[in-house]
Amino acid sequence: MLETFVHRxxxxxxxxxxxxxxxxxxxxxxxxxxxxxxxxxGWLANLVRERLHGDxxxxxxxxxxxxxxxxxKGCLFCSFYALPKDPNGYVLTPEQIQDKVRAYAHLPxxxxxxxxxxxVRLPYAYYLDIVRAIKTARPDVSLKAFTMIEIEQIRRVxxxxxxEVFGDLMTAGVDALPGGGAExxxxxxxxxxxxxxxxxxxxxxxxxxxxxxxxxSNATLLYGHVEQTEEKVYHLVKLxxxxxxxxxxxxxxxxxxxxxxxxxxxxxxxxxxADLREIAVARLMLDNVPHIKSFWIMNSPAVTQxxxxxxxxxxxxxxxxxxxxxxxxxDRIQTLTHARMLDMIAEAGRQPVERxxxxxxxxxxxxxxxxxxxxxxxxxxx
Amino acid sequence: xxxxxxxxxxxxxxxxxxxxxxxxxxPDLPELGMLADYVRxxxxxxxxxxxxxxxxxxxxxxxxVRCKFCAFYRPPGHTEGYTLPDEEIFRKxxxxxxxxxxxxxxxxxxxxxxxxxxxxxxxxxxLFSEIVRRYPSVYLHSLSVAEIVYIAHISRIxxxxxxxxxxTAGLKSLPGAGAEVLDDEVRQEIAYxxxxxxxxxxxxxxxxxxxxxxxxxxxFGSVETVAHRLKHILLVRDVxxxxxxxxxxxxxxxxxxxxxxEGTELPDTRKATGYDYLRTTAVARLMLDNIENFQDSYVxxxxxxxxxxxxxxxxxxxxxxMEENVISAGGVSFVMPTGEIERIIRDAGFEPRRRNTRYExxxxxxxxxSETA
Numbered sequence: 001m002l003e004t005f006v007h008r009x010x011x012x013x014x015x016x017x018x019x020x021x022x023x024x025x026x027x028x029x030x031x032x033x034x035x036x037x038x039x040x041x042g043w044l045a046n047l048v049r050e051r052l053h054g055d056x057x058x059x060x061x062x063x064x065x066x067x068x069x070x071x072x073k074g075c076l077f078c079s080f081y082a083l084p085k086d087p088n089g090y091v092l093t094p095e096q097i098q099d100k101v102r103a104y105a106h107l108p109x110x111x112x113x114x115x116x117x118x119x120v121r122l123p124y125a126y127y128l129d130i131v132r133a134i135k136t137a138r139p140d141v142s143l144k145a146f147t148m149i150e151i152e153q154i155r156r157v158x159x160x161x162x163x164e165v166f167g168d169l170m171t172a173g174v175d176a177l178p179g180g181g182a183e184x185x186x187x188x189x190x191x192x193x194x195x196x197x198x199x200x201x202x203x204x205x206x207x208x209x210x211x212x213x214x215x216x217s218n219a220t221l222l223y224g225h226v227e228q229t230e231e232k233v234y235h236l237v238k239l240x241x242x243x244x245x246x247x248x249x250x251x252x253x254x255x256x257x258x259x260x261x262x263x264x265x266x267x268x269x270x271x272x273x274a275d276l277r278e279i280a281v282a283r284l285m286l287d288n289v290p291h292i293k294s295f296w297i298m299n300s301p302a303v304t305q306x307x308x309x310x311x312x313x314x315x316x317x318x319x320x321x322x323x324x325x326x327x328x329x330x331d332r333i334q335t336l337t338h339a340r341m342l343d344m345i346a347e348a349g350r351q352p353v354e355r356x357x358x359x360x361x362x363x364x365x366x367x368x369x370x371x372x373x374x375x376x377x378x379x380x381x382x
Numbered sequence: 383x384x385x386x387x388x389x390x391x392x393x394x395x396x397x398x399x400x401x402x403x404x405x406x407x408x409p410d411l412p413e414l415g416m417l418a419d420y421v422r423x424x425x426x427x428x429x430x431x432x433x434x435x436x437x438x439x440x441x442x443x444x445x446x447v448r449c450k451f452c453a454f455y456r457p458p459g460h461t462e463g464y465t466l467p468d469e470e471i472f473r474k475x476x477x478x479x480x481x482x483x484x485x486x487x488x489x490x491x492x493x494x495x496x497x498x499x500x501x502x503x504x505x506x507x508x509l510f511s512e513i514v515r516r517y518p519s520v521y522l523h524s525l526s527v528a529e530i531v532y533i534a535h536i537s538r539i540x541x542x543x544x545x546x547x548x549x550t551a552g553l554k555s556l557p558g559a560g561a562e563v564l565d566d567e568v569r570q571e572i573a574y575x576x577x578x579x580x581x582x583x584x585x586x587x588x589x590x591x592x593x594x595x596x597x598x599x600x601x602f603g604s605v606e607t608v609a610h611r612l613k614h615i616l617l618v619r620d621v622x623x624x625x626x627x628x629x630x631x632x633x634x635x636x637x638x639x640x641x642x643x644e645g646t647e648l649p650d651t652r653k654a655t656g657y658d659y660l661r662t663t664a665v666a667r668l669m670l671d672n673i674e675n676f677q678d679s680y681v682x683x684x685x686x687x688x689x690x691x692x693x694x695x696x697x698x699x700x701x702x703x704m705e706e707n708v709i710s711a712g713g714v715s716f717v718m719p720t721g722e723i724e725r726i727i728r729d730a731g732f733e734p735r736r737r738n739t740r741y742e743x744x745x746x747x748x749x750x751x752s753e754t755a
Contacts, residue, residue: 001385004392005416036731038693039415046412268722271729272686273693302656302687309411348657349409370652372607373407 002043009037011044014284018044024285029233032281038273045280045311048287053313057350058291058359059341062111062317063104067092067130071117073149075194077183077225079261081117091119094126094133101137111317111357112138114145115180118197124158128172135173142175142357144218148206149181149197162206166213176357177210179218179253185238186231193226193264200235204242211248216358219249219289223278224257224270232278236285243288250359251291251314254278256299275299276310283311291359305344314355315341342367384408384417387668391417394424396671399612405665406608411657418664418695425674426697431727432675432737435482435720435744436490436523436701439474441466445496447528449573451562451604451641455496465498468509475517481720483746484519490701490739492557493524503537503544507551514552521739522552523597526559527585531577542588549594555739556589556596558637563606564614571605583621590621590631595740598622598633598673602662603640603654611662615669622672634741635698636670638662639679656687660694667695675741685726692730698737699723 006015014028024032032041070089071081082089092100101112112134127146134143146154146169155165183189185200198206210217219239223232243249256278259269270278283292294312296304304315318338345352346367354362387401397405408414442465445455456463466474475491482489491513495501506525513520525533525548534544545556562569564579577585589596598618602611618633625632640654640662654662659679667676677700680688688699702720727734736744 001388001392002413002416004388005420008420037416037419038690039412039419042412043410043416046410268725271726272688272690273730275686276690300684300686302684303690305655305657306411306660306687306690309409344655344657347655348411372603372652374607 005037006040006044009035009040011035011037011040015044018047018284023287026233026237029236029281029285030229032284033229033232033277038277038280041280041284042276042310045283046309048283049292049311049313052290055349055351056313056353057308057345057348058314058353058355059345060111060317060355060357060362061107061109061338062113062357063101063109064317065092065097065100065112065114065134066116067097067114068116068119068122070119070121072120073118073194073196075183075197076263077193077222077257079258084119084121091122092130094129097130098133098137101134101141105138109138110140110142110354110362112141112143112145113178113317113357114143115147115178116150118149118153120153120157122157124154127154128168131169131172131174143173144176144178144357145169145174146177147180148177148203148210148217151177151206151210152198152202162209163213166210166215170213170215174215176250177207177215177217179207179220179249179251180255182220182235182239183222184227184231185235186227189225189227189231200238204238207248208242208246211242211246216248216250218251218253218293220253220255221278221282222255222257224274225259225264225267232281233285236282240286240288243286247288249289251293252282252286252289253293253295253316254282255295256303258298270299272300272303275303276307279307280311301340301344305348308345308348308350315345343370346370347373383410384413388413388417391420391668394671397669399616402612402615402665402669403609405668406612406661411660411664414661414664414668415694418667419693421667421671422676422695422697429732430735431692431697431699431730431732432735432741432743433699433720433723433727434490434701434737434739435478435488436492436739437474437478438492438494439466439471440495441471441493442495442498442501444498444500446499447497447573447575449576451572451601451643453644458499465495465501468512471509471513472516475513475520479517479519482519485738485744485746486518487521487554487740488736488738488744488746489517489519489521490523491520492701493522494526494557494559495529497528497532499536501533503533503539503547506533506548506553510548510551510553521554523555523557523739524553526557527582528560528576530556530585531581541585542592545585545589545592545594549592554594555631555634556586556594558586558597558599558633558635561599561614561618562601563604563610564600564617565606565610568604568606568610579617583617586633587621587624590625591628593630595631595634597635597637597677599636600638600662600666601641602638603652603658604643612665612669615666619670619672622670626672633673634739635675635677636666636673637677637679637700638666639682642682656683656690659683659687660691663691663696664694680723685722689726689730692727692732698741699727699734 068091259265293314294304294307444463534541677698678688678696724734
């Protein structure tokens with residue numbers, strides 16, 4: 001009976017392909033972006049999500065570290081960077097990074113996510129030093145570090161072949177690449193917003209090389225600025241092609257752009273429906289990428305919880321920078337957030353699974369249903 | 383799992399209590415959205431989302447009731463207690479008319495205040511008749527059941543007499559505020575000095591009987607369970623059945639929002655999520671087959687969830703709310719300029735259209751002056 005709504009929405013052909021396990025075409029991608037029946041698209045994405053993961057919903061206890069904000073790329077959508085001579089620029093020393101890691105030694109963190117700007121003054125040894133510093137302070141943690149853009153800079157300053165750089169980083173302790181810096185695979189958007197940064201071919205080449213040496217990565221798409229629908233579908237198709245080739249992508253993360261304090265802050269930024277649609281279309285188009293992550297820092301916790309029913313199976317971490325900057329003596333904040341993540345997953349009718357950066361299962365906590373849903377708790381009556 | 387319910391929805395059949403409970407316990411949010419969206423299009427076949435230009439005026443914060451969920455009230459005698467002078471109320475209305483324009487009865491004024499022992503019926507009669515005399519473009523959609531009952535009580539008149547006299551003075555319709563959750567056990571916990579569920583429903587019955595329209599609300603997410611919510615929804619449905627059978631006034635809209643725990647006496651442990659809001663909205667749309675309009679609550683939900691709700695049964699963005707002191711006293715409040723509301727509606731695939739409180743189109747668009755002020 002529910003299929004009736006799929007046919008009424010004009011999505012019967014795509015539904016049939018999904019049921020038959022057929023790959024969706026570029027035009028199907030356009031349809032999914034343009035069809036107004038968002039709940040039907042979410043319903044379709046949920047079919048695939050449940051086929052792959054059932055009710056399992058992954059999360060991680062993680063720490064974010066930004067080793068430098070100095071960056072010479074000047075991307076118009078970014079509010080984080082400081083240009084090389086800006087007094088607000090900073091570089092963390094290996095010791096400072098180690099202090100940050102040790103500050104949370106008492107918390108059961110399994111993943112550290114570390115990215116930074118493209119800071120041309122940093123020598124090759126610095127990158128290896130900060131990786132080793134983290135692994136010395138917390139040997140059991142899995143480290144997800146450096147976007148494809150940073151990797152390129154690291155290679156440049158190393159004067160070594162890319163494969164050798166990956167080898168050095170992996171020996172030092174990098175376990176995975178986070179997949180940032182992809183933005184939108186479009187020459188037009190590249191020219192308009194981030195021309196100083198490498199383009200899509202370069203990003204894909206770097207990812208390919210990483211996967212080939214056994215270094216897995218995530219992939220991202222930054223949406224909600226000047227990109228067009230065709231460009232987003234192209235982006236997803238290119239990622240799907242590379243995944244066919246390497247199988248190295250762990251997760252895809254649509255990044256909901258935030259206009260505040262950027263050079264293009266006159267643009268409004270993505271809406272809630274746009275956020276859900278990105279999750280759902282990604283799940284449907286990227287049939288070969290295991291995980292679709294809803295990154296709550298960008299699209300809001302409220303949208304992320306809903307997204308668990310629109311194709312997302314991962315909601316990233318419970319411990320983020322925002323909270324890390326709070327007084328570490330009140331670890332109640334982290335515990336509460338961890339409890340809140342479990343509550344959000346349980347309320348959405350899902351099963352929480354704690355993972356590390358490589359999606360190895362750490363724990364499967366028992367979800368607690370919120371009290372208001374208890375059928376017998378009510379003074380019921382018709 | 384809900385195929386049979388989907389069948390009933392497609393056949394236009396009424397859903398019962400047990401089906402409502404199954405919907406509340408059905409975790410597949412997109413399925414609830416598909417059903418609620420279907421019903422929304424049956425009732426409103428055009429791709430239009432309406433909104434209203436209006437403002438709240440919280441004319442007094444003096445209140446002896448002391449509801450635990452309220453961070454706005456001050457008890458009588460408190461130094462922070464106030465009653466706005468008439469001139470200040472007029473200034474607030476003039477600011478609204480400057481944006482909302484001159485079309486008759488197009489600008490909604492939602493006057494709401496505490497139960498202030500000093501304000502008897504003559505105060506309201508004087509104020510309302512002066513407002514409609516001065517500002518013909520204003521539509522008075524004001525007061526709540528608690529205020530009506532209290533005004534009648536301290537003025538020693540019946541509720542019906544109070545409503546008739548207020549209508550004569552200029553009150554056009556009655557907002558559904560204060561319904562909270564229509565269950566006396568729940569009310570005992572969160573608002574034990576307020577009217578009972580039966581009293582709330584009776585005042586709306588009386589309003590409908592004298593030909594006055596009203597709206598129905600539900601504030602969920604405090605201490606109630608989904609069974610309480612469903613019972614509330616079905617009580618509203620029954621009163622609406624009576625009203626439609628009788629002819630005259632009826633509920634024009636249903637509006638639900640979630641309790642804001644900050645600053646209240648209830649602990650801040652379980653604030654309802656956007657997920658719960660969307661589910662509750664969809665279930666309400668599916669159960670309340672006799673109410674035409676469902677209003678969004680972007681003030682409590684924020685623009686992202688409010689926009690998603692347009693696919694969960696909502697067909698109206700409510701009032702642009704130039705001022706809202708009660709929910710913001712509870713800590714959380716989203717305020718959006720009309721231009722932003724229109725953008726969000728368009729982005730969701732609908733045309734925004736201004737309406738009046740009777741849900742008729744208003745020709746004049748909003749003036750853009752003072753929106754950013």
